Amino acid sequence: MPYQPPVRDHLFLLRDVLEIEKYANLPGFADASMDVISQIVEEAGRFTGEVLAPLNSVGDKEGCVWSPDHTVKTPAGFKEAYAQLVEGGWPALGAEPAYGGQGLPHVVNLSFSEMSSSANMAFSMYPGLTHGAYSAILNGGSDAQKDLYLPKLASGQWGGTMNLTEPHCGTDLGLLRTKAVPQGDGSYKITGGKIWISGGEHDMAENIVHLVLARIEGAPEGTRGISLFIVPKFIPDADGKPGARNSVYCDGLEEKMGIHGNATCVIRHEESVGWLVGEENKGLSLMFVMMNEARIGVGLQGVAQAEAAYQAAATFAKERLQGRSLTGPKNPDGPADPIIVHPDVRRMLMDSRALIEGGRAFLFWTALQGDLAHASPDEAVRQKAGDYMALMTPVVKGFLTDKGLQVCSNAVQVHGGSGFTEHFPVSQYMRDVRIALIYEGTNGVQALDLVGRKLAAQGGRAVMSFFADIDAFVEANGGDKDLKPFTEGLAKAKGELQDATMWLMQNGLMNPDNAGAASTDYMHLFGLTALAYMWAQIAKTVQGKIAAGETDPFYANKLVVGRYYVERILPDTAAHLAKLKTGAELMMALPAEAF
Numbered sequence: 078m079p080y081q082p083p084v085r086d087h088l089f090l091l092r093d094v095l096e097i098e099k100y101a102n103l104p105g106f107a108d109a110s111m112d113v114i115s116q117i118v119e120e121a122g123r124f125t126g127e128v129l130a131p132l133n134s135v136g137d138k139e140g141c142v143w144s145p146d147h148t149v150k151t152p153a154g155f156k157e158a159y160a161q162l163v164e165g166g167w168p169a170l171g172a173e174p175a176y177g178g179q180g181l182p183h184v185v186n187l188s189f190s191e192m193s194s195s196a197n198m199a200f201s202m203y204p205g206l207t208h209g210a211y212s213a214i215l216n217g218g219s220d221a222q223k224d225l226y227l228p229k230l231a232s233g234q235w236g237g238t239m240n241l242t243e244p245h246c247g248t249d250l251g252l253l254r255t256k257a258v259p260q261g262d263g264s265y266k267i268t269g270g271k272i273w274i275s276g277g278e279h280d281m282a283e284n285i286v287h288l289v290l291a292r293i294e295g296a297p298e299g300t301r302g303i304s305l306f307i308v309p310k311f312i313p314d315a316d317g318k319p320g321a322r323n324s325v326y327c328d329g330l331e332e333k334m335g336i337h338g339n340a341t342c343v344i345r346h347e348e349s350v351g352w353l354v355g356e357e358n359k360g361l362s363l364m365f366v367m368m369n370e371a372r373i374g375v376g377l378q379g380v381a382q383a384e385a386a387y388q389a390a391a392t393f394a395k396e397r398l399q400g401r402s403l404t405g406p407k408n409p410d411g412p413a414d415p416i417i418v419h420p421d422v423r424r425m426l427m428d429s430r431a432l433i434e435g436g437r438a439f440l441f442w443t444a445l446q447g448d449l450a451h452a453s454p455d456e457a458v459r460q461k462a463g464d465y466m467a468l469m470t471p472v473v474k475g476f477l478t479d480k481g482l483q484v485c486s487n488a489v490q491v492h493g494g495s496g497f498t499e500h501f502p503v504s505q506y507m508r509d510v511r512i513a514l515i516y517e518g519t520n521g522v523q524a525l526d527l528v529g530r531k532l533a534a535q536g537g538r539a540v541m542s543f544f545a546d547i548d549a550f551v552e553a554n555g556g557d558k559d560l561k562p563f564t565e566g567l568a569k570a571k572g573e574l575q576d577a578t579m580w581l582m583q584n585g586l587m588n589p590d591n592a593g594a595a596s597t598d599y600m601h602l603f604g605l606t607a608l609a610y611m612w613a614q615i616a617k618t619v620q621g622k623i624a625a626g627e628t629d630p631f632y633a634n635k636l637v638v639g640r641y642y643v644e645r646i647l648p649d650t651a652a653h654l655a656k657l658k659t660g661a662e663l664m665m666a667l668p669a670e671a672f
Contacts (some may be wrong), residue, residue: 078392080130080385082122082192084301085631087435088115090441091188093618097445103183103452109308116186117170121189124165128158136199136338137505141279149278149340155200159233159281167193168204168233172211176227182452184444187377191437192383193419198509199338203236203276205330209367210237210288214307214616215550217363219353222307223255225317226286237281239367240271240289240308240344248522250290250298250361257291257306257353262657266348267291267308269327273516278310278327284319285310287344289351290369297358297557305360335508369470373444376473378479380436382510386488387429389503393492394422402665416491424645427488431642432480434635435608438615440477443469464539468531469607475523475597476604478513485510524596527603528581540578547610549573559620563613566643570606573654576581577602580658594664595657602653610640 091097092111100106132154139152164169171186172178194203211230215224229235248254255269267289271277278285287308298300311319324347331341354362362418394417398408402418416422446469449462485507487495514520532540549570554560577599585592616639619632 078388080133080196080388082125082126082195083437084118085117085439085672087188087191089582089631091118091170091184093622094438094615095441095445097182099184100452103447103449103454104210105180105452107183108179109181114481117181117185118188119169120165120247121192124161124193125196125351125515126165128161129193129200129541132158132338133197133504134505137196137335137509138337140337141330141340143278143327143330144339147278147328149280149327149330149342151281151340155338156281158200160201162204163506165235166232168207169231171208172231173215173227176215176223176231178231182445182448183465184441184448185348186372186389187441187444188196190374191306191377191381191440192386194378195385197338198378198382201282201335202339203279204233206239206276206371207233207237207282209239209371209374210286212370213288213363213367214354214405216366217305217359217566218307222352222354229317230286232556234282234308235284236276236279237286238274238277238288239364239371240274240277240287240346242273243270244272248518250303253290253292253303254384255289255291255574256294256563257304258350259293263352265291265293265306265351265353267306267346267351268348271344271346271348273331274518275339277344277522278342279340283311285323286315288364289346291346291351293357300361302358303353303360304357305363307354308346308351312350314554323349331452334511335505336512346628350360368517369466372470372474372523374440375439375449375513375517376475376477377440378513379435379478380440381481382513383429383436383481383484386485386503386506386510387426388434389501389506390429390488390491391417391426393495394426394503397493398504425491427638427641428646429484429487431612431638431646432484432608433617434468434638435611435642436477436480439469439607439609442471442611459605461542464535466543467534468527468539468543471523471527471531472600472603473529474517474563475520476607478510478614479520479601481510481525481605482507482514489623492520495561497631520600524600525593528585528592528596532574532578532581537578544571547606550610550613554617555615557620560613560616562640562643563609563616565605566647567609567613570609570647570650571604573650574602575658579653581669584660588661590661592666594659594661598653598657602657605647605653609643612642622659 098111136152142150159209160669169178170181174180207230214226230237243253257267259265273342283452289306289308290303292302293304308325312321312323314320326345327342328345329343395415397416398413399416402414407418408414446465447464450459453459489507490501495501551564554564621634622632
């Protein structure tokens with residue numbers, strides 16, 4: 078069975094759990110009634126399921142093709158699908174109305190993005206990165222730059238990229254060598270090489286706007302001397318249309334494990350013409366606007382690929398006949414039972430479903446914080462939501478992609494030998510999702526960002542607020558016997574997360590290696606606790622529905638999956654706490670030459 082967009086689950090989260098209509102007084106939300114949102118999400122399901130999903134395998138098998146004239150041809154059908162994407166207005170969902178966007182809450186746009194990424198991760202990266210470029214110019218560009226570039230980027234008529242990484246430096250951007258020379262007319266000549274540029278060249282948009290990090294001559298060394306530039310493939314003419322070809326070239330494509338349908342380019346700037354975005358030497362902060370948005374998008378990819386892989390595994394498990402149930406035949410008229418009767422197969426499917434549905438709720442909840450940080454008239458609400466966005470971004474990226482790979486691996490395992498072949502889709506999901514643990518800052522870097530920067534920001538204000546919210550939820554619902562498994566599990570996990578936080582504060586300052594050694598376990602402990610909080614909220618919502626007379630199995634099934642999460646997955650918090658408290662001593666004990 079092909080990928081089926083989880084429209085019902087998305088609408089349940091938006092309408093019933095997040096109660097999005099209660100924000101109707103805020104900008105953007107006013108035009109987002111549930112009737113409108115339902116239409117958008119249902120149409121998103123149709124578009125992604127019918128147009129994008131059939132091209133997923135095509136993109137994987139064909140890949141992109143580079144030509145010596147520095148052009149790239151995308152896989153068959155991609156160009157036509159992209160035209161439909163633009164015509165349907167999908168890239169403009171969350172963009173500002175002033176620049177041709179629909180101005181809807183980003184959490185609604187996230188719903189489309191998840192389904193798009195499940196249907197075809199490689200394809201969905203093109204508009205995803207374009208929106209990142211849009212956001213960076215929106216936050217730091219001049220009025221003239223916004224007027225020229227944003228309408229084209231918002232619509233998807235023009236594509237966008239991030240040009241960060243260079244052959245000698247990845248995460249450590251302070252080492253970059255690409256230089257910018259002022260020309261006296263407001264423009265700069267950019268020279269240098271960039272690698273691993275997703276969507277750096279393709280045949281789907283009429284122009285590609287590169288956002289390039291470079292160092293102006295004479296600028297300070299390290300990250301303090303980095304500036305951000307707009308470098309279009311075609312320099313816009315007086316009418317704002319693609320004009321002269323700029324000297325920015327794709328010199329080749331990477332041969333990759335996955336996402337073959339996305340052009341991962343080697344880009345050469347040969348005195349290409351660029352324009353400064355924002356102030357000199359302040360480029361990194363603007364690029365982080367783009368990168369933080371991209372990190373949420375990468376966390377989304379973890380959930381998205383997990384959803385597609387889980388669906389394939391569940392279908393296979395119901396159809397594949399092998400062995401008999403331990404409690405007697407369940408398919409007595411057949412030669413064997415379907416493998417879904419076996420507890421170990423159920424374990425993998427239930428693990429997957431519990432992580433996906435909890436992870437999706439966490440993703441949507443975090444995106445809603447981003448909307449509130451921008452739209453709320455209440456300064457306290459904006460501050461708290463902004464704190465949460467900053468705190469949760471590395472957890473969303475790191476934890477959800479780690480778990481996405483786990484779910485995809487389980488899906489291969491459920492398929493057995495079939496999963497290791499290319500006749501079934503799960504090997505592609507596993508190959509595609511693997512990059513999500515690496516790009517936009519490896520998951521180890523996300524964990525370090527969490528413990529090294531985000532926890533201590535504003536004196537720990539964000540994490541303390543999170544603990545207080547969980548305490549308030551547990552206290553408010555502690556007397557509800559039906560919710561007891563959820564509130565007790567959440568309270569225990571929160572206690573362990575608080576214990577870990579205190580340990581880090583005491584031991585990480587004494588020896589920074591302790592913080593580094595504990596960081597990944599801390600990130601997973603945080604992610605598990607966050608999902609417990611999401612499942613508790615889902616359970617409260619579902620209990621209310623059932624108490625009101627709802628008999629739809631959708632709700633009863635939610636409670637079973639949530640209970641499974643609390644009883645079978647959440648106990649991992651204790652192991653992460655125990656491991657992180659061992660510190661760095663043994664981890665760092667061997668000399669480098671012993672490896």
